[in-house]
Amino acid sequence: MLIGSIALDWKGNVAFQSHAHTDHFASAKIIFSTKETAYFSHLRNSKFYKIVKLGKRFYIGDYKAKLYPSGHILGASGIKIWLDEGTLYYTGDIKLEKLRTAKKAKVPRADFLIIEATFGVPMYSFPSPKHVEKIIIGEVEKSLDRGETPVFMANPYGKAQEVISILNAHGYAPKVDNAIKKVSRIYSKFGVKLKIDEESNVIVSSSRGIKVSGFGSIKLSNHADFWELVEIVERVNPETVFTIFGYSRAFAKLLRGLGYEAFPIKKGEDLRKSGLLSI
Ligand SMILES: [Zn+2]
Structure with a gap:
């Protein structure tokens, strides 16, 4: 405006x-x-x-x-x-x-x-970010126990980095796509360190997976x-x-x-x- x-x-x-x-x-x-x-x-x-x-x-x-x-x-x-x-x-x-x-x-x-x-x-009444964090980690553990690969879909500008940070805090370094990697590099430049692992069996993607969004199934907004x-x-x-x-x-x-x-x-x-x- x-x-x-x-x-x-x-x-x-x-x-x-x-x-x-x-x-x-x-x-x-x-x-x-x-x-x-x-x-x-x-x-x-x-x-x-x-x-x-x-x-x-x-x-x-x-x-x-x-x-x-x-x-x-x-x-x-x-x-x-x-x-x-x-x-x-x-x-x-x-x-x-x-x-x-x-x-x-x-x-x-x-x-x-x-x-x-x-x-x-x-x-639109969202659970607290701390609560959603538990839901994300629960989803990771449930999938890995079943021998499946958990895949989270998140906006590559901001949300994906928040999901990576949550995973990192719980000992998981995810594999990510290039769109997310490019932006994550700038986060690191400004002191927000994000651990990524190309070999990981946990994935954060900008195009597929369980949607992490206020409009998605995991309500981290x-x-x-x-x-x-x-x-x-x-x-x-x-x-x-x-x-x-x-x-x-x-x-x-x-x-x-x-x-x-x-x-x-x-x-x-x-x-x-x-x-x-x-x-
Ligand atoms: Zn915005």
Whole structure:
């Protein structure tokens, strides 16, 4: 979306990119991001990224801004901007509960909140990552006991590395495909060491196997579930909430029921032009 000429995970004069999943790729002469996001993005594009450290003050266009870790994948961040109309915080994709391979999310207070709503309805209530970890290891042991090869399917940008890290912590170094290997190398560069073994009889794949996802059969998600989303809204304590992605309409409606001013917005929408930035 846009705030005048500033783009958030979108195209504009100057942009912020929250993380390296392609549906969040920004386009601008200058794209602000974390160093990790720039490295991951360069596996798939050759744009110019201006690196910003988490928690360090900088200027995006004419406005003061700061990045906060969002817990989603390594390097993922949200942004707070001090606009003329008030402060605004955009979550990007966010996970509140700590994952092994990403920094724990930090959530600032703000007047306006733009929050992702991928899982923004109450039927999405995920078990804790620690609990899912037991399910994954249980699945490995059950398969190996039967003489079968456990195969887990995970997104090669982030989720696969989380699964590898879980397996490593329980003494398994899995075999992975090239898509996962490429990204894992960058994780290692940033200090997240992942053990991989070409000969292993445990497999993590980007294309086949038991799906590890909030939408899959093993519910390890790197997105907030409905209850985490509500907790984020409570912590930010905004005057107005804008919901985006996934269940944006339903989540906005549910938030209105809880007493918040909440509106669904579209990816390319300019909030200033729409007149939505007023308290
Ligand atoms: Zn994402």
